[in-house]
Amino acid sequence: MSSNIRVAVVTGGNKGIGLAIVRDLCQQFSGDVMLTARDVARGQAAVQQLQAEGLSPRFHQLDIDDLRSIQALRDFLLKEYGGLNVLVNNAGIAFKTVDPTPFHIQAEVTMKTNFLGTRNVCTELLPLIKPQGRVVNVSSTEGVRALNECSPELQQKFKSETITEEELVGLMNKFVEDTKNGVHRKEGWSDSTYGVTKNGVSVLSRIYARKLSEQRAGDKILLNACCPGWVRTDMTEAHKSPEEGAETVVYLDLLLSDAEGPHGQFVSEKEVVEWGFPPESYPWANA
Numbered sequence: 001m002s003s004n005i006r007v008a009v010v011t012g013g014n015k016g017i018g019l020a021i022v023r024d025l026c027q028q029f030s031g032d033v034m035l036t037a038r039d040v041a042r043g044q045a046a047v048q049q050l051q052a053e054g055l056s057p058r059f060h061q062l063d064i065d066d067l068r069s070i071q072a073l074r075d076f077l078l079k080e081y082g083g084l085n086v087l088v089n090n091a092g093i094a095f096k097t098v099d100p101t102p103f104h105i106q107a108e109v110t111m112k113t114n115f116l117g118t119r120n121v122c123t124e125l126l127p128l129i130k131p132q133g134r135v136v137n138v139s140s141t142e143g144v145r146a147l148n149e150c151s152p153e154l155q156q157k158f159k160s161e162t163i164t165e166e167e168l169v170g171l172m173n174k175f176v177e178d179t180k181n182g183v184h185r186k187e188g189w190s191d192s193t194y195g196v197t198k199n200g201v202s203v204l205s206r207i208y209a210r211k212l213s214e215q216r217a218g219d220k221i222l223l224n225a226c227c228p229g230w231v232r233t234d235m236t237e238a239h240k241s242p243e244e245g246a247e248t249v250v251y252l253d254l255l256l257s258d259a260e261g262p263h264g265q266f267v268s269e270k271e272v273v274e275w276g277f278p279p280e281s282y283p284w285a286n287a
């Protein structure tokens with residue numbers, strides 16, 4: 001075990017914003033950088049691409065939909081590093097607007113990866129985070145939009161300072177059930193499955209940050225959700241490059257060891273955004 005070597009892990013690191021995050025961390029993080037991908041061939045191809053650029057990421061398979069895959073990474077990190085210093089939950093999916101898949105299936109599949117998969121990674125890996133560690137959950141302003149489209153009752157639940165992880169999981173499962181029963185609008189939900197799942201990621205981040213503050217106050221771990229902006233990747237056509245999309249994520253990954261914050265915040269363009277504030281009102285309203 002080489003537990004004195006620092007290590008950063010990026011989920012969904014084989015392309016898009018995740019690959020750009022890995023590239024930046026290889027250049028700026030003092031320690032090993034683990035590029036993870038669900039598909040070994042795609043992951044290793046990405047590692048080779050970065051090696052051709054003179055960088056040296058390590059590779060580990062990780063499918064966030066598969067608990068055994070997450071636990072295999074957890075065991076590897078414990079054995080090789082005795083824990084983890086930086087965790088970037090970047091892996092995510094979004095159906096294209098033209099995709100003919102029935103709405104309730106889109107809701108179930110998107111929830112499985114974006115919310116439940118991210119939560120499973122956190123459940124297994126947050127206990128490994130070392131003092132002064134950094135955790136960044138890549139969420140989206142689409143989540144804030146979806147929150148603002150929900151009924152006042154649902155908004156109140158999501159904005160509660162005391163909402164528990166179990167209550168949040170219950171709400172996310174209810175959304176999927178409501179789409180199956182064709183009643184999600186009547187029950188006060190947004191029409192954006194992606195947005196609802198990303199709101200879940202943002203609220204989950206607040207809950208985890210609160211728990212860290214309560215249970216590991218002396219460890220100065222900082223955990224935040226962020227939006228990378230509107231980025232040109234396989235997920236969407238947009239104006240920012242993946243490298244520009246990585247900037248806010250990497251800024252949060254590399255917060256100085258004595259930094260007091262941000263913690264438990266939603267960050268966009270390297271700025272803390274007031275919780276639940278409609279994205280149209282941001283000074284840079286384009287993400």
Ligand code: NAP
Pocket residue numbers: 011012013014015016017018037038039042062063064065089090091092093094113117138139140141227228229230231232233234235236238
């Ligand atoms: P992308 O190019 O489609 O990349 C998504 C990455 O996630 C890929 O590496 C993909 O792997 C991986 N992934 C998907 N499901 C996974 C799973 N079950 N296990 C492990 N990896 C999985 O999209 P992107 O634009 O870079 O998105 C990265 C993150 O930023 C996502 O969380 C997205 O929601 C968020 N985001 C993006 C934008 C934007 O404008 N692009 C805006 C706001 C937020 P495969 O190659 O195997 O599919």
